[in-house]
């Protein structure tokens with residue numbers, strides 16, 4: 379297989395980058411008055427403006443050629459066909475099957491998985507309807523009013539992101555909380571004002587062995603039994619979401635209260651599996667279906683649209699352009715919607731756990747940068763915090779602005795002000811302010827360098843009519859498939875996460891060294907040994 383950096387399109391992109399690296403967005407827009415109308419694409423309710431990027435039509439042509447040389451089309455087809463493209467775990471990758479309509483056919487090892495997917499969705503819908511109607515009584519007969527999702531990583535970030543994003547559509551009679559951290563403060567704060575008799579825990583874990591989730595689940599059981607005093611209460615107050623029925627049963631949850639999914643769903647790609655149970659209870663089955671339909675619309679767009687007008691493919695290719703040809707190291711996710719406050723955190727796992735890899739599928743070291751660093755905060759808050767560095771710092775940061783035309787909470791002119799700020803930030807980043815312009819405004823010469831904005835700072839803008847379940851689905855699938863596109867070009871596996879293992883193993887070794895009463899023999903490095911001794915001393919365990 380040709381090495382990525384030897385591919386003709388890669389070579390052409392290197393030469394092309396040298397040719398256009400001096401071009402300023404000011405010039406690119408001046409030379410082409412219709413650029414802002416042309417460098418856009420639209421699908422599944424999302425309008426994607428990528429005109430404010432440092433590129434020309436030739437760049438897009440070369441990036442599309444690179445996608446073709448790397449076999450992106452065949453890889454997309456392989457994913458949708460249920461091939462075992464997660465080679466290091468020998469698994470298919472079929473989160474797209476989770477949102478397929480009832481009649482669709484998607485096979486794994488010759489078996490159509492869509493009927494199984496819908497069977498679980500139907501059970502989830504019946505459960506959600508019962509809880510929402512007050513028909514799921516706790517052990518004492520009181521109806522369930524509080525739902526606590528216990529999970530971490532993909533078993534937390536997707537559900538909490540979706541719950542926060544779609545809170546407007548949720549049943550406000552239900553209190554929905556999320557506990558993820560093994561830090562006991564997370565559990566304590568999430569439950570401190572809840573009545574155990576009215577509280578239902580959803581223990582969400584693909585493996586049902588994750589330290590944090592199992593620790594929190596055991597604490598939840600003790601909290602419940604401390605109040606209700608009878609083991610039989612567990613069946614009325616705990617349900618599980620997992621692929622591991624044996625571990626669920628071992629924990630003491632009746633597997634009739636378990637909602638399953640499959641090994642072909644990766645943790646960070648699982649928010650449309652049964653892991654979305656808390657989302658479905660909060661929103662109701664109909665709204666939840668709208669969310670799945672939004673995902674599906676983007677899945678179909680990604681599967682069928684030509685790359686030059688394919689939103690996730692274009693976005694993924696732009697990420698390659700910056701990461702590999704312009705030396706960009708970070709991407710800021712800037713949603714101009716307070717409901718999307720957890721979206722950057724959700725994307726951090728999706729993007730960085732997927733593409734934070736340094737060997738190819740063949741196990742050889744990559745000779746190029748892979749996944750950039752993702753971070754972000756909702757606007758306008760971020761403007762008063764870190765935007766200074768994006769505007770005038772020494773690093774080039776790509777920004778994704780995300781906004782909606784109508785607000786879910788009309789209040790005076792708040793929304794126009796919010797969106798005016800989003801459009802203004804993208805404009806300021808791209809076009810900046812020259813020293814001449816600063817001087818012409820009356821800025822003294824000595825101050826002009828400080829009040830000059832170089833501009834030429836790239837951004838994408840994603841605009842949709844309204845934040846709805848369907849829009850959120852489309853937006854999330856857009857990023858999922860952008861990540862996939864990047865992984866294909868880099869020839870890495872975006873679906874494994876071996877890099878999280880070592881720390882887990884070492885924590886397992888250190889935990890008993892912290893807890894025991896007698897001073898243990900420590901065999902770590904001198905820094906770790908000293909930290910452990912200091913910790914023990916501070917705890918009075920010397």
Ligand code: F6P
Pocket residue numbers: 530531532533582583584585586587588591645646731875878
């Ligand atoms: O530690 C990383 C990870 O394996 C993630 O990939 C996953 O989303 C998370 O842990 C939680 O795993 P589980 O759902 O099995 O508890």
